[in-house]
Amino acid sequence: MNAExxxxxxxxxxxxxxxxxxxxxxxxxxxxxxxxxxxVVATDPGSMSDIDGWAAGTGGVELxxxxxxxxxxxxxxxxxx
Amino acid sequence: xxxxxxxxxxxDAPSRAELAARVDDLENALAEATxxxxxxxxxxxxxxxxxxxxxxxxxxxxxxxxxGYEVTVFHTFWGLDILHExxxxxxxxxxxxxxxMPVPNAVAALPGMDRVTTRMMEKRIADNDTATVEELLxxxxxxGVEFQACQMxxxxxxxxxxxxxxxxxxxxxxATALQDMADADIQLLV
Numbered sequence: 060m061n062a063e064x065x066x067x068x069x070x071x072x073x074x075x076x077x078x079x080x081x082x083x084x085x086x087x088x089x090x091x092x093x094x095x096x097x098x099v100v101a102t103d104p105g106s107m108s109d110i111d112g113w114a115a116g117t118g119g120v121e122l123x124x125x126x127x128x129x130x131x132x133x134x135x136x137x138x139x140x
Numbered sequence: 141x142x143x144x145x146x147x148x149x150x151x152d153a154p155s156r157a158e159l160a161a162r163v164d165d166l167e168n169a170l171a172e173a174t175x176x177x178x179x180x181x182x183x184x185x186x187x188x189x190x191x192x193x194x195x196x197x198x199x200x201x202x203x204x205x206x207x208g209y210e211v212t213v214f215h216t217f218w219g220l221d222i223l224h225e226x227x228x229x230x231x232x233x234x235x236x237x238x239x240x241m242p243v244p245n246a247v248a249a250l251p252g253m254d255r256v257t258t259r260m261m262e263k264r265i266a267d268n269d270t271a272t273v274e275e276l277l278x279x280x281x282x283x284g285v286e287f288q289a290c291q292m293x294x295x296x297x298x299x300x301x302x303x304x305x306x307x308x309x310x311x312x313x314x315a316t317a318l319q320d321m322a323d324a325d326i327q328l329l330v
Contacts, residue, residue, distance in 0.1 A: 075269060075271075076268055076269055076270050078199045078202050078203040078206070078271075078276075079279075081206050082202050082279055084206070085205075085206035085207075086282075086283070113203075113206060116207050117206070117207050117208055118208065
């Protein structure tokens with residue numbers, strides 16, 4: 060799907076609304092190894108701002124990319140430590 | 141030997157070792173004062189037990205936990221109902237006193253209207269896939285949020301310590317809450 064990085068795992072939070080996309084992203088990242096990339100698939104439009112804000116305010120993670128599709132929002136988060 | 145010999149002031153001056161120790165102390169104090177405190181903390185006081193007011197403390201607590209905050213939520217008065225295993229599943233929405241309600245207060249005050257507005261809100265919560273109070277509470281507990289039930293109001297409301305969700309801390313009072321607030325980066329009263 061994306062040439063620049065390989066997705067390690069995909070988290071499906073379609074249907075879930077605030078604060079669950081962020082909360083579940085955090086839990087999923089905790090289970091991954093350093094360097095892994097988590098793909099988060101959400102339908103909550105607020106997740107674009109919320110995941111961005113969460114990644115910026117949280118140590119050990121980096122937002123690699125965000126894609127806005129038809130009612131689906133994809134977020135790619137790398138675990139950096 | 142007289143006391144005003146040139147050697148006397150040297151005896152009063154701190155030794156090289158004492159000075160080195162003092163420098164070490166100051167360097168440590170400086171490092172402590174200027175180091176980035178990784179230990180972010182949030183303290184919330186939850187005082188309300190209506191369906192709408194149960195959400196803000198739970199959403200902020202779980203989100204702060206996702207940000208890596210150490211979170212304490214101190215529940216007192218009607219806020220205790222959020223932690224009460226049975227009552228948390230039946231939190232009500234008041235139909236009176238809220239000018240944004242679609243019915244005038246005179247109608248909203250009729251018997252049974254609180255049940256109607258509560259059902260309406262519950263349906264919206266379900267239709268929007270908004271997490272329930274129970275889900276948010278369980279999620280927050282899983283993430284390490286500390287929920288505290290104020291002992292004085294447990295007794296005042298005649299609740300039992302076993303009425304609360306597993307993992308809820310009881311036997312705490314205002315001094316505990318105050319200490320948490322003093323140590324926190326963010327303090328909120330909801």
